[in-house]
Amino acid sequence: MELNVTKLSKRYGGRKVLQDVCLSFRSGRTYLILGKNGAGKSTFINILAGNVNSDEGAVELLENGETRDLQSNAIFQYQSFASFRFLKVKEVLSFFAMTTARAKEDPELYELLSLDRIKNRLIENLSGGERKAVSLYLTFLLNKKVVVLDEPFAELDIEKKFLLERHLKEKITSQNLLAIIVSHEISGYQELFTDLVVLDEGRVVEAGETRDLLEKYKNSPFRGLEGVFYSLTGKYIEVS
Numbered sequence: 001m002e003l004n005v006t007k008l009s010k011r012y013g014g015r016k017v018l019q020d021v022c023l024s025f026r027s028g029r030t031y032l033i034l035g036k037n038g039a040g041k042s043t044f045i046n047i048l049a050g051n052v053n054s055d056e057g058a059v060e061l062l063e064n065g066e067t068r069d070l071q072s073n074a075i076f077q078y079q080s081f082a083s084f085r086f087l088k089v090k091e092v093l094s095f096f097a098m099t100t101a102r103a104k105e106d107p108e109l110y111e112l113l114s115l116d117r118i119k120n121r122l123i124e125n126l127s128g129g130e131r132k133a134v135s136l137y138l139t140f141l142l143n144k145k146v147v148v149l150d151e152p153f154a155e156l157d158i159e160k161k162f163l164l165e166r167h168l169k170e171k172i173t174s175q176n177l178l179a180i181i182v183s184h185e186i187s188g189y190q191e192l193f194t195d196l197v198v199l200d201e202g203r204v205v206e207a208g209e210t211r212d213l214l215e216k217y218k219n220s221p222f223r224g225l226e227g228v229f230y231s232l233t234g235k236y237i238e239v240s
């Protein structure tokens with residue numbers, strides 16, 4: 001599949017929060033959209049999800065050259081469980097699995113996220129990191145071809161991030177998923193990303209394969225993606 005975003009713009013009041021965003025995403029790859037607070041990352045994702053209308057531009061999902069409906073082929077990570085707070089974790093997982101015939105359990109991911117330990121707890125009693133773990137599992141359980149994650153690993157501990165990085169990298173490649181991850185904090189799982197998009201003040205200032213960009217900006221005073229980001233924006237972002 002291929003997701004093409006053309007000249008997307010969004011204003012709030014008189015302020016441009018996204019300007020002429022043009023990007024192309026392909027299956028089997030994991031894209032990091034990196035930007036500081038307020039760069040426009042969530043607005044971009046909300047437009048893809050259909051929660052917010054863009055002022056200009058287009059988003060098109062293609063499979064073998066034919067247009068496909070993005071919303072029915074994509075899953076956007078659930079951030080909030082407000083409606084499910086009186087259900088147990090295991091009940092929420094069963095409920096979501098029943099909503100689709102395509103549900104795909106992943107015992108290794110279940111274990112990595114330590115869901116067995118919290119399966120009998122009410123959602124409302126979970127910590128931020130535990131909620132994040134449940135939402136991450138649900139995202140993949142629904143077995144869609146396009147997966148969009150918003151700050152998926154914030155609040156998870158470093159060991160979990162490392163194990164998840166390995167597992168998700170393998171999963172995204174072997175299942176040929178198109179994964180887009182939005183973050184401003186990516187300590188511990190940089191290896192996951194095959195591609196990088198740097199968003200600054202609503203504009204795409206660079207996009208390309210991670211390894212090419214690491215080479216292109218290798219003389220930056222900072223190492224890794226942090227260095228790429230600094231070279232492009234003159235701003236510091238904590239990524240390692």
Ligand SMILES: Nc1ncnc2c1ncn2[C@@H]1O[C@H](COP(=O)(O)OP(=O)(O)OP(=O)(O)O)[C@@H](O)[C@H]1O
Nearest residue numbers: 012013017035036037038039040041042043044184
């Ligand atoms: N509904 C809204 N009404 C007015 N301004 C908004 C609205 N939503 C977002 N904004 C503004 O648009 C800009 C981009 O916000 P957005 O949430 O997309 O940034 P972000 O990159 O996701 O930031 P963060 O990392 O903090 O989540 C911000 O200045 C924000 O205040």
